[in-house]
Every structure is written in C-alpha cells, then in structure tokens.
Amino acid sequence: MMTHSQAADVFNKDEPRVDWHNATLWNVRKKRDKAAVQIPEWEKLRAIASQIKAHSLSNLSSYLENFEKKASENGVTVHWAKNGEEHNRIVLEIIQKAGLNKNSQGKIPMVKSKSMLTEECHLNSHLENNYVDVIDTDLGERIIQLRKEPPSHIVAPAIHLMKEEVGETFHEHLGVPNIETIPEKLVEIARHHLREKFLAAEVALTGVNFAVAETGEFVVCTNEGNADMGANLAKVHIASMGLEKIIPKRKHLGVFLRLLARSATGQPLTIYTSHFKKPRQGQQMHIVIVDNGRSRQLGRPDFRNSLKCIRCGACMNTCPVYRRSGGHSYHSTVGGPIGSILAPNLDMKKNADLPFASTLCGSCSNVCPVKIDIHDQLYKWRQELVKSGYTPKVKSLSMQMMRFTLSHPGVFNFAGKMGKGVLKNAPFLINNFLNPWYKQREMPEVPQDSFTEWYIKNRTKE
Amino acid sequence: MSSREEILGNVRASQPEIAELPELEYFNQNSENPVEKFLEMATLAGSQVYEINDVDSGIEQLKKVFPEAKKVISSTTGLSFGDSTEWLNSDPHTLADVDLFITSALLGVAENGAIWLTDKVLGQRIAPTVNEHLAVFLSKETIVVNMHEAYDKTAEMDYGYGLFLGGPSKTADIEQILVLGAHGARSMHILLLP
Numbered sequence: 001m002m003t004h005s006q007a008a009d010v011f012n013k014d015e016p017r018v019d020w021h022n023a024t025l026w027n028v029r030k031k032r033d034k035a036a037v038q039i040p041e042w043e044k045l046r047a048i049a050s051q052i053k054a055h056s057l058s059n060l061s062s063y064l065e066n067f068e069k070k071a072s073e074n075g076v077t078v079h080w081a082k083n084g085e086e087h088n089r090i091v092l093e094i095i096q097k098a099g100l101n102k103n104s105q106g107k108i109p110m111v112k113s114k115s116m117l118t119e120e121c122h123l124n125s126h127l128e129n130n131y132v133d134v135i136d137t138d139l140g141e142r143i144i145q146l147r148k149e150p151p152s153h154i155v156a157p158a159i160h161l162m163k164e165e166v167g168e169t170f171h172e173h174l175g176v177p178n179i180e181t182i183p184e185k186l187v188e189i190a191r192h193h194l195r196e197k198f199l200a201a202e203v204a205l206t207g208v209n210f211a212v213a214e215t216g217e218f219v220v221c222t223n224e225g226n227a228d229m230g231a232n233l234a235k236v237h238i239a240s241m242g243l244e245k246i247i248p249k250r251k252h253l254g255v256f257l258r259l260l261a262r263s264a265t266g267q268p269l270t271i272y273t274s275h276f277k278k279p280r281q282g283q284q285m286h287i288v289i290v291d292n293g294r295s296r297q298l299g300r301p302d303f304r305n306s307l308k309c310i311r312c313g314a315c316m317n318t319c320p321v322y323r324r325s326g327g328h329s330y331h332s333t334v335g336g337p338i339g340s341i342l343a344p345n346l347d348m349k350k351n352a353d354l355p356f357a358s359t360l361c362g363s364c365s366n367v368c369p370v371k372i373d374i375h376d377q378l379y380k381w382r383q384e385l386v387k388s389g390y391t392p393k394v395k396s397l398s399m400q401m402m403r404f405t406l407s408h409p410g411v412f413n414f415a416g417k418m419g420k421g422v423l424k425n426a427p428f429l430i431n432n433f434l435n436p437w438y439k440q441r442e443m444p445e446v447p448q449d450s451f452t453e454w455y456i457k458n459r460t461k462e
Numbered sequence: 463m464s465s466r467e468e469i470l471g472n473v474r475a476s477q478p479e480i481a482e483l484p485e486l487e488y489f490n491q492n493s494e495n496p497v498e499k500f501l502e503m504a505t506l507a508g509s510q511v512y513e514i515n516d517v518d519s520g521i522e523q524l525k526k527v528f529p530e531a532k533k534v535i536s537s538t539t540g541l542s543f544g545d546s547t548e549w550l551n552s553d554p555h556t557l558a559d560v561d562l563f564i565t566s567a568l569l570g571v572a573e574n575g576a577i578w579l580t581d582k583v584l585g586q587r588i589a590p591t592v593n594e595h596l597a598v599f600l601s602k603e604t605i606v607v608n609m610h611e612a613y614d615k616t617a618e619m620d621y622g623y624g625l626f627l628g629g630p631s632k633t634a635d636i637e638q639i640l641v642l643g644a645h646g647a648r649s650m651h652i653l654l655l656p
C-alpha cells in the first residue's frame with residue numbers, strides 16, 4: 001500500500017487535473033461560506049451543536065438504551081455489532097431470513113443509499129459473495145461502483161471524476177452507445193437505469209445521519225431521494241448506524257440540520273430530510289448499531305471529540321492538502337482531515353502516515369460545524385504515534401509531507417491566505433519558498449525536520 | 463456476554479463525566495417576512511410557487527401546467543383532478559408511472575423553502591418520490607421561520623414516516639453541476655393558499 005505522500009505524488013503528476021480538483025473543491029467551500037454568513041446565529045449554532053454532541057457522548061450508553069427501547073416500541077428490530085464483520089453477518093442474516101425473491105441470476109436484489117459505515121465494514125463484497133446483488137444508488141456511488149473504485153469524498157464520492165470519464169463508464173457498463181458528456185443526459189441515463197433497480201429491489205439499506213433517543217426515529221439526508229425510493233418500496237429496510245449518531249431529543253435535529261447541508265454544499269437543507277420511525281404495513285425495519293472502534297475512540301480523551309462529526313465534508317473541501325492530493329491518497333474510507341483522526345484509531349500501524357497529511361493550518365477546525373478541534377487532534381496523533389513506537393516511519397513521513405507542501409505552492413499559499421500565523425511566525429519561509437526550495441523541489445535534510453518541529457510548536461501556541 | 467452488553471459496557475467505561483446539555487433558542491426574532499422568505503428560498507431550490515386564492519384556482523393552474531398528464535393521483539380528497547381513492551391501496555410499485563401527484567403539506571419552512579409531509583397526509587410513503595411531478599398545497603398560515611420552529615410545531619404529530627422536502631430531486635455528483643430530477647420528482651409545484 002502506498003503512503004499518503006506517495007499516493008499524492010502520483011496524483012500530482014497530472015498538474016491540470018490537480019488544479020481542476022483543487023478548484024472544484026474550493027468552489028464547494030465558497031458555497032459553504034456564502035450560506036453560513038446568511039445565518040446571523042451561525043457561530044452560536046456551532047457552539048450549541050458541539051455542546052449537544054459533547055453531552056450525548058457523555059451519556060451515550062443511556063441514550064443508546066433509550067433509543068433501542070423506543071425503536072423497538074415503534075416496531076423496529078435493533079441489532080448490535082461489535083465490528084464490521086459482525087455487522088456484515090447480521091445484515092446478511094436479516095436478508096436471508098426474510099424469505100425474499102431472487103432475480104434471474106439467483107441473487108436477492110438490494111439497493112443501498114450512501115453509507116460510509118458500510119464502506120468501512122466492506123459490506124458490499126461480503127453480500128456479493130453470498131448471492132445478494134448490491135446496487136449503490138447515490139449517483140456518485142453508482143459511478144464509482146461501476147468503476148470498482150472507492151469513494152474519494154464522503155459527500156460527493158465521485159468528485160475526482162470528470163464528466164467524460166462518467167460518460168465512458170456509462171458507455172462501458174450501461175450499454176450507452178456513445179460517450180455522453182452532458183451532465184443532464186448522464187443524469188437522465190442514471191435515472192432510468194436506477195429506477196429499474198429500485199423497482200426490482202427486495203431489500204433496501206440506508207445509512208443514518210441522526211438517531212433520536214427520545215423517539216426512536218432516525219433521519220436520513222439525501223438530495224437525490226434515493227434513500228426514500230429504496231426504503232419506501234422494498235419489503236425490508238435495514239439502516240446501519242455508527243453508535244455516535246445518537247442525539248438526545250427530536251428538537252435537537254433543528255440545530256444539526258441547519259448546519260449540515262449549509263456546511264456540506266451551501267444548501268439551506270438537503271432536499272430529502274427523511275424521518276423513519278415505524279415500518280410501513282407489511283414491511284420489516286431493522287437498525288444495526290455498530291461500534292467498530294468507536295467506544296475505544298470515546299475512551300481516548302484527546303480524540304473523543306472526533307465522534308461529534310456529522311460527516312458534512314467541509315473539512316475536506318477546505319483542506320489545502322486534500323484538495324491537492326485527492327481523496328484516494330488517504331487509503332481510508334473517510335479521507336481528509338477528519339478521516340486522518342478516525343483512521344489511526346481503527347489501525348494505528350496502517351494509518352500512521354495520515355495525521356501527517358496536513359499543514360496544521362487550522363482551516364478544518366474553523367469550518368467544522370460541530371467545532372471539532374481537528375488540527376489539534378492531528379497534532380496529538382503525531383505525538384501518540386511517536387510514543388507508540390512508530391517513530392522512524394513517522395519521521396520520514398513528516399519530511400515527505402513537508403516536501404509535498406513546499407513543492408506545491410497552492411497548498412502553502414492557502415495557509416498564507418488564511419492569515420493564520422504563517423506570515424507572522426514564519427517570515428523566512430514566505431520569503432524563501434518561491435526560490436531555492438521550490439525550484440529545487442527538494443529540501444535540505446536537516447533544516448527541514450527542525451523546521452517541522454519549530455513550525456508545529458509555534459502554530460499550536462495560538 | 464452478548465454484543466449488546468459488551469458494547470454498552472465499553473461505552474459506559476469510556477464515556478467521560480456528564481457534560482451539560484445546552485438550552486435551545488428559537489432564533490426567530492427580527493426575522494424577515496416568513497412568507498416572502500419562503501417564496502424566495504423555495505424558488506431558489508427549484509420549486510415553482512404560485513400564490514392562489516382557493517383550491518379550485520390551484521387546480522386550474524395545475525391543469526394549465528400539465529395539460530397532457532395521464533396518470534394523476536392525489537392524497538387530498540375532493541379535488542376535481544386525478545384519482546384520490548383507488549391508488550391508496552395499490553402496490554407502491556404500481557405508482558412508478560404516475561405523472562403528477564397532488565398532496566397537502568402540513569407546514570412550510572421559510573429559511574429553506576422546505577415543506578413537511580407525513581405518511582398520514584401522503585397516503586403512501588412512496589407517493590412524493592416515485593412520481594414524475596409533484597404538486598403541494600400549502601397554507602401561508604403554516605409557514606414558520608426556521609427549523610427550530612418547525613420541530614416545535616410538528617412535535618405532537620403522529621407519523622411513521624415524516625419528510626422535510628426541499629424541492630425537486632437533484633444531484634451535483636457529476637462535476638458539481640446541478641441537475642434536477644435525479645431519482646425523485648423532476649419538478650415541485652407549491653400552491654400557496656392564503
């Protein structure tokens with residue numbers, strides 16, 4: 001497996017594409033800014049959201065029990081999974097026990113709306129191996145499913161692809177005679193293709209954005225309506241949720257929903273904000289509550305705040321490193337700044353490079369709607385990884401990261417534009433990065449490392 | 463020990479000392495005229511909004527917009543347009559060829575132009591999504607300023623499925639270019655009653 005920095009080097013070979021990727025993501029970030037300034041109470045909302053999450057996490061076991069009780073009273077079956085494997089086993093069991101019809105290939109047809117958790121658990125391959133035909137129905141996810149690629153962004157899974165590539169994918173896999181490049185036409189093709197799948201599906205799986213302890217209902221947010229199409233047609237609805245998705249009361253949804261879409265895409269609300277409480281007549285509804293390392297993260301005081309994340313993607317859109325290295329370079333389901341905090345908890349060894357894929361400029365923490373101290377946690381992970389014996393690798397990685405940053409002026413310019421201490425604290429760097437270091441695209445070995453330490457020390461004083 | 467016990471035990475052992483739950487505010491003072499704001503935001507989200515005086519003129523409007531609609535169904539009784547009874551008990555899959563679905567929303571939200579629907583008013587949960595076009599009656603009186611008020615007003619409603627619908631189905635998954643009509647309704651028409 002390539003480290004983030006190696007993968008970023010590959011991504012950076014195609015400069016026009018990097019510029020395009022960078023600009024696309026930055027546009028999303030700008031939309032977020034425009035939406036946020038229209039809400040005078042924005043900062044207050046962020047603070048309240050953060051406090052509600054802090055409270056929920058501090059009382060999580062009771063809220064989980066309460067949620068289970070209410071959901072059961074509503075006629076929903078609640079399951080518990082310690083890890084991805086158990087989650088996959090439970091999902092397959094539900095499907096196999098429901099007595100569902102098979103398609104002409106002898107497989108049970110299933111539609112899935114976006115769920116990063118099922119990506120994390122590698123559910124699709126498990127089901128495919130057991131005669132379930134899994135179709136991802138979020139347009140971006142369907143595109144990458146056809147291309148056999150992982151998502152590169154948690155909100156826009158195919159944001160790394162250009163329309164010509166989508167056209168080629170549809171030509172190759174959906175039997176479209178020519179290579180279509182007009183987005184409207186591509187969407188129309190996908191609409192017809194997926195409509196067939198929705199109508200044929202016996203079972204639908206959705207993710208969960210919020211689960212309300214007070215009422216036992218859960219909320220799923222989409223723009224396309226694919227969760228609703230799936231769940232409201234199929235005989236069985238399975239919802240997979242990480243255990244941190246719990247919020248105490250229904251009224252708290254107002255706070256999070258006002259923040260989520262604005263932070264994600266600059267929209268005031270997702271088009272479909274759907275509340276599933278009881279199964280419809282004759283339907284089975286199941287919720288699988290998954291731990292998979294979350295309770296361990298909850299026990300790490302330095303990192304537990306990462307469980308507040310509502311998966312808006314704003315920290316990725318704003319991150320100068322993400323924008324210039326691409327989502328796939330993070331070799332983890334959730335990439336970008338937040339993914340780099342979550343991944344080492346799942347596998348410290350494999351993901352030791354990720355907390356170094358950052359300039360610690362702090363832009364992520366500034367945009368996060370639930371005020372997670374993302375860049376501080378990244379810094380703390382670096383220390384933790386060193387303590388836990390990943391020093392040699394880490395040292396070289398930190399140097400690689402610095403080389404990446406300094407050889408990509410876009411990344412660094414950004415940090416400068418943020419006016420966050422770089423100009424103030426590192427004038428010598430600003431004066432110099434355009435000449436010897438940049439031209440050479442190499443850094444002298446010794447100063448590089450000491451600079452990293454020096455930079456971090458000064459940055460974190462703020 | 464079951465997974466449930468184990469997970470809850472681990473969570474209990476890991477969770478920090480109780481943190482205080484903050485008070486909520488409504489943030490609804492000094493807000494702009496909610497009806498105007500609703501019109502602006504719904505239009506921005508791609509909905510067509512018509513201010514009408516009564517239900518009949520709303521139906522006239524719809525007939526003008528959809529002169530060729532073949533299969534029209536409605537969950538609002540007493541309309542002179544479409545079937546409002548037979549479809550209620552049919553298999554949801556048979557609704558895939560509906561041209562126009564007409565319903566009534568319980569509430570509108572000014573800050574985002576969304577409307578609140580529940581399975582009780584929809585008749586069938588799939589109805590607002592599987593059709594080609596959607597029309598919704600909404601009374602101006604029910605428009606609230608923001609989501610805090612919306613949750614307050616809907617707190618006592620009984621539903622198995624509830625939906626804030628913010629406009630026609632859309633996607634920006636291809637190069638972030640906005641396209642209407644992803645999977646759900648291609649267009650949404652809001653008929654605004656006094």
Ligand code: SF4
Nearest residue numbers: 309310312313315368
């Ligand atoms: S960490 Fe914050 S900004 Fe990043 S995805 Fe999560 S909620 Fe959004």
